[in-house]
Amino acid sequence: MKIWTRAAAAALLMTVAIPASAAECIAPANPGGGWDFTCRQIGRIMTELGLVPNMVQVTNLAGAGGGVAYTQVVSKRSSDPEVFVAASSSTTTRLAQNAFAGATADQVRWVGSIGGDPGVIVVAQDSPFQTLNDLVEAVKADPASVAFAGGSAVGGYDHLKVLMLLNEAGFDDMRAIKYIGLDGGADAITQTVGGFAQAMTGDLSEITGFIRSGDVRPIAVLSEERVAGFDNVPTAKEQGIDSVSMNWRGVYVPKDISDEDYDKWVDMLRQVGESEQWQAVMAENGLESYALFGDEFEAFVNQSIADVQDISREIGLVQ
Amino acid sequence: MAFPPEWGSKIMETLANLAMGFSIALTPYTLMLAIIGCFVGTIIGALPGLGPSNGVALLIPISFSMGLDAISALVLLTSVYYGAMYGGRISSILLNIPGDEPAMMTTLDGYPMAKQGKASEALVVSGVASFVGAMLATIGLMIFAPYLARVAYQFGPAEYFALYMLAFCTLGGIGSSNQAKAAMAAAIGLGIAMIGLDKTTGMPRFTFGELHLMDGVDFLVAIVGLFAVAEVFHFIESHGKDSAIGVKLGKILVPWRMLKQTSGAMLRGTGIGFVAGVLPGAGASLGSFLAYMAEKSVAKGADKASFGKGNPKGVAAPEAGNNAAAGGALVPMLTLGVPGSGTTAVLLALLLTLNITPGPLLFAERPEVVWSLIASLLIANVVLLLMNVPMVKVFVKILSVPAWVLLPGVTMIAFVGIYSLTGSSFDMLLMVAFGVLGYVMRKLGIPTVPVILGILLGNAMEDNLRRAMVLSNGDWWYLLSSPIAIGLWIAAIVGFVAPIFLRRILKKPAVPHDPTLNED
Numbered sequence: 001m002k003i004w005t006r007a008a009a010a011a012l013l014m015t016v017a018i019p020a021s022a023a024e025c026i027a028p029a030n031p032g033g034g035w036d037f038t039c040r041q042i043g044r045i046m047t048e049l050g051l052v053p054n055m056v057q058v059t060n061l062a063g064a065g066g067g068v069a070y071t072q073v074v075s076k077r078s079s080d081p082e083v084f085v086a087a088s089s090s091t092t093t094r095l096a097q098n099a100f101a102g103a104t105a106d107q108v109r110w111v112g113s114i115g116g117d118p119g120v121i122v123v124a125q126d127s128p129f130q131t132l133n134d135l136v137e138a139v140k141a142d143p144a145s146v147a148f149a150g151g152s153a154v155g156g157y158d159h160l161k162v163l164m165l166l167n168e169a170g171f172d173d174m175r176a177i178k179y180i181g182l183d184g185g186a187d188a189i190t191q192t193v194g195g196f197a198q199a200m201t202g203d204l205s206e207i208t209g210f211i212r213s214g215d216v217r218p219i220a221v222l223s224e225e226r227v228a229g230f231d232n233v234p235t236a237k238e239q240g241i242d243s244v245s246m247n248w249r250g251v252y253v254p255k256d257i258s259d260e261d262y263d264k265w266v267d268m269l270r271q272v273g274e275s276e277q278w279q280a281v282m283a284e285n286g287l288e289s290y291a292l293f294g295d296e297f298e299a300f301v302n303q304s305i306a307d308v309q310d311i312s313r314e315i316g317l318v319q
Numbered sequence: 320m321a322f323p324p325e326w327g328s329k330i331m332e333t334l335a336n337l338a339m340g341f342s343i344a345l346t347p348y349t350l351m352l353a354i355i356g357c358f359v360g361t362i363i364g365a366l367p368g369l370g371p372s373n374g375v376a377l378l379i380p381i382s383f384s385m386g387l388d389a390i391s392a393l394v395l396l397t398s399v400y401y402g403a404m405y406g407g408r409i410s411s412i413l414l415n416i417p418g419d420e421p422a423m424m425t426t427l428d429g430y431p432m433a434k435q436g437k438a439s440e441a442l443v444v445s446g447v448a449s450f451v452g453a454m455l456a457t458i459g460l461m462i463f464a465p466y467l468a469r470v471a472y473q474f475g476p477a478e479y480f481a482l483y484m485l486a487f488c489t490l491g492g493i494g495s496s497n498q499a500k501a502a503m504a505a506a507i508g509l510g511i512a513m514i515g516l517d518k519t520t521g522m523p524r525f526t527f528g529e530l531h532l533m534d535g536v537d538f539l540v541a542i543v544g545l546f547a548v549a550e551v552f553h554f555i556e557s558h559g560k561d562s563a564i565g566v567k568l569g570k571i572l573v574p575w576r577m578l579k580q581t582s583g584a585m586l587r588g589t590g591i592g593f594v595a596g597v598l599p600g601a602g603a604s605l606g607s608f609l610a611y612m613a614e615k616s617v618a619k620g621a622d623k624a625s626f627g628k629g630n631p632k633g634v635a636a637p638e639a640g641n642n643a644a645a646g647g648a649l650v651p652m653l654t655l656g657v658p659g660s661g662t663t664a665v666l667l668a669l670l671l672t673l674n675i676t677p678g679p680l681l682f683a684e685r686p687e688v689v690w691s692l693i694a695s696l697l698i699a700n701v702v703l704l705l706m707n708v709p710m711v712k713v714f715v716k717i718l719s720v721p722a723w724v725l726l727p728g729v730t731m732i733a734f735v736g737i738y739s740l741t742g743s744s745f746d747m748l749l750m751v752a753f754g755v756l757g758y759v760m761r762k763l764g765i766p767t768v769p770v771i772l773g774i775l776l777g778n779a780m781e782d783n784l785r786r787a788m789v790l791s792n793g794d795w796w797y798l799l800s801s802p803i804a805i806g807l808w809i810a811a812i813v814g815f816v817a818p819i820f821l822r823r824i825l826k827k828p829a830v831p832h833d834p835t836l837n838e839d
Contacts (some may be wrong), residue, residue: 209678
C-alpha cells in the first residue's frame, strides 16, 4: 500500500503542482549526459544530507548545447533563488565562442566546481603508437596521417583538448589537425577501435569500461597527477608536454539573487563536495577531486574563457 | 562470424544465466510492474505525439520517487519501451497518424486496410508481427550480444553513408506511384535537416540567430505536425467526411490464413530490423523502412502492386522490423554504451543514474542486471502479445471516441507532447507550421513519409560524408574502400534502378495504373 501512496504522491507532484519552495536543478541536456548526471547526483546528495526540505526537482532543458537553459535563466529566472544549473567545461567553452546568442559569462553567478573528469588520449589496442610522443611526432611529420575522434563537435571541448595539447608540444598549425566530431564518447571509441580514426580524445569517465576490457590503450591522461585506479597511465606532463584538461562538474545560479542566497548555494555545494556520498560517486565514475568555490571559481571561469577564446581564434571559430 | 569452439557449453551457460534472470525478474511484484508498464507503454505509443522516448523519460522520475530498486525500475521502463513500440501501430492503422516515428511505415498499408473494413485483421497481424520481431530480437540479443558488438566496429563513416544512400535510393516507390513527388518530399526533408549547428565546422546554418534552431528541427515536431496536425486540418475542411478519424472496428478475430500468408514477411522484417537496430546509426525507423521496402521488392505481380493499398505484408514487415530494431538497439546500448535511438538514450540515462555503466564489461561484471533485463523483456513481450491481440479492443476504445472528443484530444496531446519534449513554445509554432505543410502536401498528392526520413537521416548522412572526407583528406574513392560499403552501394543502385525496369514489365493490363491512387 505504501508504495501506491508514494506513487500517487509522485504522480501528483509531476502533473498538478510543483511546490514553489522546492529546489530545482536544471540539466541543460537530455537525460543521460554529464549535466543530467551532475543534477541527479547533487540533488540526491542534498536530499540525503538534509540540505533541502524536499527532493530536488531535476528539469531537463535541452537545446543549443546548454544555450537554451542559459538564456532562459538569464532572461526569465534571473532572480529565482531556488534554481541552480549544471555546468561543465562545455558551458564555458561555448560562452567563450559566443555560441549562446550573445549571452556572456557575467550574466550568471558561478557557484563552484566539485569534481573534474580528466581528459585522456587513447588509441586502439593494436595501434603502433606506444607513447604520447610517438603520436605527437606522427602529427608533426604528417598531420594528415592522424585523425582524432572525439565526442564533441568541432570547436567543442574534446577538440580543444587535442589542440591545446599539440600547441603545448610545439605544433602550431592548428587548422591542419584532423578531428572528427561524433555523438558522444562511446561513439568516438567505436570509430577508433574500428580503425577509422587513429586516436580518441575524451573524458576518462566515458572510457573506463573500454580501457579495462582492453579494447583501447590509454597513452596519456591530461591531469596534474596520475589518477587513482589508473596508476599505470602516465600523465602528459610526465611525458614532457605540460597540458592539463579537466572537464569540471559544477553549477551556476541566476545573477540577481541576494548575496545571502548565493553564499547559501556555495555553502551547500561545498557540503555536497565534502560528503562521503560524493566521494563514492567520484570513485565509481572515474572523477577526480576538483574543488573550487565562490570567488575563486569565478576567477577560474574567466581565465578558462580567455584561454578558449585564444585558441578558437587560431582555428577561425571566432573572429 | 565463426562459431566459438565452446558452443555447447555456451548454450548451457546462456540458459543458466537466463534462469537466474527469471529468478530475479519473475516475482509477483515485478510482474505487476511489467503489466502496468506494458499497459502504460501501449497507450503512450498509441497516442500521437507521445512516443517511447518521452514516455520513458517522463517515467524515470516517477520510478525514482516510488523508491524502486534497479531491477524493478528496469522492468518497468523496458516494459514501457516495448509497449510503446507495440502501441505505435494502433493509431497508424486506425487514424493514419503514426503513434511514434517507427510506426510511420505502418500507415502506408495499415490505414488502407482499416478503410476496407479490415482494421481488426490489420491490428492482429501487426500485433503478431510485433511479437515475432521483438521475441526473436530479444533471443538474438541474448545469444549474440557480445559478438554483435563487434559489428559496430566495422561501420565507419563510409559504410554509414552508403547505408543511408541505400535508404534514399529505395525511397522512390513509397506511398505514391509518382517517383518525382517522393524525391521532392525527400529533398524537402533533407533541406530541413540542414538547419542547425554544422558539426564539422561548428558554425550555425539557417538559424537566423534563433537559439531554438541551433540543434536543428526535432523530427518529432515534424512528424506530429505533418501527420497529426495535418489530419486535424483535413478533418475540419471535409467536415469529417473524408477523414481517417472514426474508422469502425468489427469483431476481433484471428485471421489465421493472413498470418500464415505474412509469416515470411514477418521473418524477413525481423532480420532486417534487427540488423538496423544493432547498428548505432540506423535505428528503428530505418529498420521498419528497409523492412517495408525489401518486402515490396521481393513481392511479385499483383501482390506487389497492392502495396500501399492495404497489403497485409505491408503491415507485417515494418512492424516486425521496428520491434526487432528496438531489441537490436539494446545491443550497442548495453555492450558499447552507444544509444542507437532516442529511447535507448533515455534507458542509458536510467542505467547511469542507477550506477550501472553500460560498456564492454557489463555482461561480465553485472550479469544479474543484464539477465534480469533480458528476462523482463521476454516477460513484457508475452504480456504485450496478450494485451495487443485478444485485448486490443481496450486500446481501440480509447481511440474510437466520437470525433468531437477525439479531435481536440489529439490536438491537445500533440501540443502537450511536444512541449514536454522540448519545453519551448517555439517548437509548438513550428509544429503548426508543419501541419500546414502536411495539409498542402496532401492536397498536392505528395507523400509525407520521405520528409520525415529526410529529417531523420539527413544530418547523420551529411555528418558521415563529411567525416569520411576529413579522414580521407578529400578522396572520394574512400567511400568505396571497404567490402561492406561496396555491397551497400550495389544494393542502393539496384534499389534505385530496378523499379524503373520492373515497372515496364509490370505495366500489363492485369495491373492497371490508377491515377487516383496518387491522392493518398
